Amino acid sequence: MLKCKHITEKADALVDGSALSRRERFALRLHLMMCRHCRRYVRQLRALLGFLPRQEEPLEDARTEAILKKLDASQGH
């Protein structure tokens, strides 16, 4: 699991959306789902950079599972 320190380090890239692999981004999002501190940090950063908040609805567990499985499958190639 990622730690808050990682989130703040990667927050720029997360907001920018370019420099992260899908897996990295997913791990970050997963942390953001559970950590309101980082969520607020990213939201503020995003606002600071003039980005409108994108989909902020939390993923449901089942959906998260499905995405993780999909990721694993795509890594297998």
Ligand SMILES: [Zn+2]
């Ligand atoms: Zn955190």
